[in-house]
Amino acid sequence: MAETAASGPGMPQLDVTTFSNQIFWLVVAMVVLYFVMSRVALPRVASVLADRRSAITADIAAAEEYKLKAQEAEEAFKKAEADARAEAARIVEAAKAEMQEALNAQIAKADAEIASKSAESEKRIREITANAVEMVNEVSTDVTKDILAAFDVKADARSVNAAVKAQMKGDA
Amino acid sequence: MAEESGGLHIAPMDQFRVESLFGGDIAWYTPTNVTLWMALTVVAATLLMVFGARGRAMVPSRAQSAAEMTYGFIYKMVEDVAGHDAVRFFPYIFTLFMFVLFANLLGLIPFAFTTTSHIAVTAVLAFTVFFTVTALGFILHGTKFLKLFWVSSAPLALRPVLALIEVISYFVRPVSHSIRLAGAMMAGHAVAKVFAGFAAALGAFFFLPILAVTALYALELLVAVIQAYVFTILTCVYLKDALHPAH
Amino acid sequence: MEGDIVQMGAYIGAGLACLGMGGAGIGVGHVAGNYLAGALRNPSAAAGQTAFLFIGIAFAEALGIFSFLVALLLMFAV
Numbered sequence: 001m002a003e004t005a006a007s008g009p010g011m012p013q014l015d016v017t018t019f020s021n022q023i024f025w026l027v028v029a030m031v032v033l034y035f036v037m038s039r040v041a042l043p044r045v046a047s048v049l050a051d052r053r054s055a056i057t058a059d060i061a062a063a064e065e066y067k068l069k070a071q072e073a074e075e076a077f078k079k080a081e082a083d084a085r086a087e088a089a090r091i092v093e094a095a096k097a098e099m100q101e102a103l104n105a106q107i108a109k110a111d112a113e114i115a116s117k118s119a120e121s122e123k124r125i126r127e128i129t130a131n132a133v134e135m136v137n138e139v140s141t142d143v144t145k146d147i148l149a150a151f152d153v154k155a156d157a158r159s160v161n162a163a164v165k166a167q168m169k170g171d172a
Numbered sequence: 173m174a175e176e177s178g179g180l181h182i183a184p185m186d187q188f189r190v191e192s193l194f195g196g197d198i199a200w201y202t203p204t205n206v207t208l209w210m211a212l213t214v215v216a217a218t219l220l221m222v223f224g225a226r227g228r229a230m231v232p233s234r235a236q237s238a239a240e241m242t243y244g245f246i247y248k249m250v251e252d253v254a255g256h257d258a259v260r261f262f263p264y265i266f267t268l269f270m271f272v273l274f275a276n277l278l279g280l281i282p283f284a285f286t287t288t289s290h291i292a293v294t295a296v297l298a299f300t301v302f303f304t305v306t307a308l309g310f311i312l313h314g315t316k317f318l319k320l321f322w323v324s325s326a327p328l329a330l331r332p333v334l335a336l337i338e339v340i341s342y343f344v345r346p347v348s349h350s351i352r353l354a355g356a357m358m359a360g361h362a363v364a365k366v367f368a369g370f371a372a373a374l375g376a377f378f379f380l381p382i383l384a385v386t387a388l389y390a391l392e393l394l395v396a397v398i399q400a401y402v403f404t405i406l407t408c409v410y411l412k413d414a415l416h417p418a419h
Numbered sequence: 420m421e422g423d424i425v426q427m428g429a430y431i432g433a434g435l436a437c438l439g440m441g442g443a444g445i446g447v448g449h450v451a452g453n454y455l456a457g458a459l460r461n462p463s464a465a466a467g468q469t470a471f472l473f474i475g476i477a478f479a480e481a482l483g484i485f486s487f488l489v490a491l492l493l494m495f496a497v
Contacts, residue, residue, distance in 0.1 A: 010495030011185055012290075013358065018190040019292040020200035026293050029210035033217055033271055038263035041221035045243045048228050048236075055230060185495055253470060348481045355484030358491070402477040405470055 133168075140164050184362040184369075188289055205285040206293075212278055213287065217270040242270075246404065253408035255415055265411075268297065269404040276357060276396035280389070288399075289357035291350065298350035301407050309414035320417040349406055356399050360392040429493045436490040443483020450475040 012018070141164050148160065193203045220242070224235030232240060246266050250258050272288055279286025287293050309317040321338040323331060367388060370381040454472045458465035 011491060012188040012190060013292075013354065014492075014496055015190065018198055018204075018206075021190065021198050021202055021204055022206050022287075022290055022292045023296050024200045025204070025207045025210050026287070026296055029214050030267065030271060030297075033214045034264065034267045036214070036218050037221060037267045037270065041218070041225065041239075042243065042263055042266060044228070045221065045225050045239055048225060048232075049240060049243070051228075052230060185491075249470070348478075348485075351488060352477060352481040352484055355488050356480070359484065359487050362491075398473065402473055405474060406477065409474065 137164065137168060140168070184365040187361060187365060188286070188358065190290075206287055206290075209275070209278060209285045209287050213271060213274040216274045216278060221270065249405060250408055253405060254412040258408070258411050258415055261411060265404060265407055268301075268407060269400055272297070272353065272403050273397065273400035276400055277393075279357060279361070280392055280396060286357050286361060289354055289361060291354045294350035294354040295346070297403075298346040298353075301349070301410060302346035305410045305414040308411075309417060312415065313417055317414070317417050320413055345410065349403070353399050353403050356395055360388070360395055364388055364392065425497070429497045433490040433493040436486045436493065439486025439489070440483045443480055443486070446479030446482065447476050450479055 141161055144160050144164055145157075148154075190198060190204050190206055192198050193205065193208060196202065198204060220235065221239050224233075225239040227233055227236055229236060243266070246269050247259075247262060250262050250265055254261075275286065275288040278284055279288065309320070321335045321342065323334045323338065326334050364385055367381045367385045371378045371385070374381060450472065454465075454468065454475075457468070
């Protein structure tokens with residue numbers, strides 16, 4: 001532009017003739033922008049931010065509540081579990097006791113049987129032993145009589161018997 | 173001028189010319205490229221903050237997320253730097269940030285006009301902040317606001333000297349506040365233009381300046397955002413001085 | 420002739436003004452380097468200090484931009 005170059009110095013910034021124009025349009029622009037910002041833009045953004053903040057606070061509160069509920073549910077579950085465990089333990093204990101009782105009864109019965117059987121056996125053994133002793137007595141008396149007869153020794157039956165008995169006692 | 177005498181025909185400052193959109197002289201009401209690009213800045217900021225956040229979704233879309241992040245970022249900055257009672261100035265600070273940010277970013281489009289590269293624009297922004305903050309300090313604290321310049325923790329003999337320095341630095345604030353933004357924008361664009369001019373002059377090695385311009389462009393993108401951030405955070409710092417003037 | 424000398428002086432001055440940018444570069448590097456050193460010592464406190472990092476960088480950088488501005492003024496406005 002020839003006229004601006006001619007009217008002003010080399011730096012357009014120092015061309016005083018354009019100052020009033022620039023300042024006028026600057027004031028217009030600033031006033032318009034100020035009203036747009038302060039009346040429309042900033043309240044809107046502020047309300048959006050406030051809404052979001054309150055929504056986040058509400059959500060956090062709800063989450064806190066849900067957490068509490070979850071904790072309660074967990075506690076209830078734990079309690080139920082503990083109850084079930086106790087019940088199961090009780091049942092197991094009862095079954096064990098029952099089994100122990102049955103076992104004890106069986107053992108007692110078996111013991112009794114064994115005892116009776118062994119008593120019987122003992123008795124028979126004793127009988128057999130007694131018989132054997134009797135027979136040994138008889139045999140030794142006879143043998144003694146025979147030996148005495150062979151040697152022509154007179155001896156009455158009673159003293160032979162007594163001697164054999166004494167001999168047997170000493171052995172036994 | 174340089175470009176008329178040298179072999180290179182680089183006019184790095186031409187891109188900052190204010191030109192009438194429909195021809196004719198420039199009066200204060202004439203629609204110029206300043207008007208066009210400021211309107212685009214307003215439209216871009218509105219698109220992001222109003223139409224981006226239109227969904228009001230609980231789970232935000234990409235644009236809504238960007239709008240919310242920008243909101244949260246500036247809100248936190250105001251609260252952290254200027255204190256909790258500065259939140260009532262939040263819309264104003266947010267407007268400043270959005271305007272500077274989008275003006276800087278739109279200015280990076282090739283052939284665009286960077287409104288924030290003009291001292292007139294940034295000076296108005298900075299002096300508005302300066303006068304607002306100063307008036308606010310006197311309204312809230314009366315003459316106690318002047319304690320800002322009287323460093324009570326310093327030795328008594330040093331205090332007048334420090335007060336002088338503090339007063340000077342206080343009045344330099346709007347100047348550096350505005351020139352920093354305009355200068356950073358102007359510097360980046362002028363350097364990009366100069367490098368682009370080298371590409372035409374170097375012939376077969378045209379790709380070297382183009383690579384440089386590409387790297388510079390990335391840097392400028394960073395600078396555009398950081399300058400908007402710095403402009404806003406300095407506004408917050410000045411606001412803090414007005415709200416809590418005690419050292 | 421006189422105009423040429425003035426222009427030469429302006430260009431030399433513009434070049435000299437650019438030396439100021441080196442100072443700004445040192446300043447910005449100092450701020451960023453000290454921030455990094457502090458952040459490595461105490462990473463948990465680093466996030467809260469980024470605002471001050473940027474404020475410090477902005478103040479240091481502003482002086483470089485002033486020198487750039489002086490250069491531009493000498494080139495185009497004198």
